[in-house]
């Protein structure tokens with residue numbers, strides 16, 4: 145029988161998925177899924193080749209690309225010292241943590257008829273894999289993860305910028321670096337540029353926490369770093385995890401008809417992730433101090449690419465580190481996996497600030513993804529282009545919105561100016577102009593287009609049957625849908641066939657036709673998030689959501705970074721209020737070791753907490769050290785066990801904990817997105833019927849680790 149800590153989440157090719165959240169580990173299936181030969185036709189038996197219409201669209205798109213500008217290829221190669229010879233890097237747990245073999249097919253052909261030429265170009269550029277000199281004294285290991293790791297020579301050792309996602313790949317990067325350029329010197333400091341997991345998760349691969357505690361190694365980060373590493377992804381964490389399957393195409397094998405990289409990098413490593421808390425925070429807007437003898441000027445850029453982020457200028461090397469604020473792509477303003485919409489105007493202004501503060505004299509610019517830029521002219525070109533990219537998107541989307549263009553039209557109306565389209569580093573390999581434009585409208589005006597029909601609409605499943613009836617039934621829709629498909633009118637075809645699938649989730653012919661339609665739209669996309677989303681939906685329509693099970697565990701480091709309040713807030717999200725109509729209680733929670741106290745109340749079927757207060761007449765008082773509570777938060781020890789062995793002290797009505805337990809829900813990361821795709825296996829049914837949910841420990845949540853981006 146499945147235990148409650150074993151999620152039904154085992155899916156092929158998805159190891160990387162859950163490494164993002166560090167809660168999952170399911171390797172054998174992942175390995176098997178990749179045993180296909182990417183060049184042997186389509187990986188799915190229902191899969192289709194690109195149609196003549198798709199090929200035409202892709203050819204036309206290619207003809208509009210600035211192919212004469214090949215500087216990226218020079219910059220990507222420049223300073224190459226040594227390749228990383230092992231295409232696979234193993235995780236300590238025995239599975240493959242990093243697999244570059246999957247992406248070798250990209251270099252076997254100049255073009256593929258199922259991949260947008262611009263996306264293919266970016267993926268070929270991301271096939272760099274090894275050690276590079278940025279300038280003497282600055283090195284990068286690239287291609288061992290979604291992000292790059294950078295080493296800057298200090299007085300006594302190496303200052304590490306952004307230690308990737310997992311420890312295993314960081315160790316491999318460090319070994320490669322030491323073999324050729326590290327001079328046997330140790331790590332002297334670590335700088336986390338921002339809060340996303342691909343910029344700190346691998347820190348334990350090269351830093352011993354004892355050396356940080358003793359003050360031997362300093363760890364530097366932007367102000368409020370710890371708070372924001374966790375908070376961005378907890379409350380809607382399960383939904384974000386699910387949506388990653390679409391944005392990151394986690395079910396798709398790497399193949400010309402499937403996954404072809406993620407734009408920012410090829411993929412996310414699947415080893416062990418951890419977090420060592422910073423010892424020094426950069427608090428002011430601009431702050432200058434020495435790091436291991438190297439003068440550095442830090443520029444805080446909050447609420448740009450990440451909630452907390454900072455650029456760094458090294459004046460004595462004329463080297464500008466732009467974190468993830470300036471990379472070789474248009475970034476996400478709206479992230480498809482789900483996140484609060486970012487502020488493109490502020491983002492643009494911080495780039496402008498960096499341009500005039502540092503960029504007028506910088507001679508090299510490097511970042512946490514992609515490759516560096518050399519020479520002041522080139523640096524200014526890139527900074528100015530990126531500054532204008534985010535500002536244009538903000539200003540001109542609002543320009544159109546102020547003339548009545550809605551969130552449902554903006555992506556068909558808004559266009560980047562030609563000057564920006566012709567700059568490779570402004571093209572959409574992470575964000576796309578289309579989904580970002582919708583994001584800007586969402587940021588300022590929200591979801592509603594102001595047509596009352598869309599204000600409180602019927603759910604798709606409720607309105608679809610009428611559409612099907614009015615269109616003359618399934619047969620007519622299938623015939624017309626196929627006709628539109630055969631004419632290459634895929635978006636129109638998806639409008640009507642989707643209605644049929646919504647109305648008849650078990651109609652496999654309809655699902656297969658919709659999959660064929662989605663697949664062609666997917667092939668036509670330049671943006672990997674859009675491509676993956678269409679191809680992922682096609683996969684699930686054809687095959688259903690894969691079954692299996694997997695163990696999960698939360699990273700202790702991340703749990704430690706989570707505030708008790710955040711954790712209690714999340715319990716309020718996890719509880720099913722429909723089961724709590726008749727419940728009412730007040731709990732005092734005291735964590736003596738950090739001096740915190742909370743009132744936790746259930747009333748009106750709502751669980752709330754307030755920090756800093758204790759109720760006079762609580763129904764229950766729970767006293768437990770925060771450090772012990774963490775054991776329960778990460779699922780290592782139940783609260784019941786903590787009470788039984790005296791670690792936690794209770795006073796009052798202990799049955800309240802059972803009541804609370806009975807209303808907690810374990811979120812399943814594989815809920816249905818497209819209708820009729822939920823595969824029900826005996827295993828899955830068993831999970832539901834075993835009554836496991838009823839045994840849930842109310843203080844045992846499975847909060848998600850931060851997500852790489």
Ligand SMILES: [Zn+2]
Nearest residue numbers: 291342468853
């Ligand atoms: Zn990143």
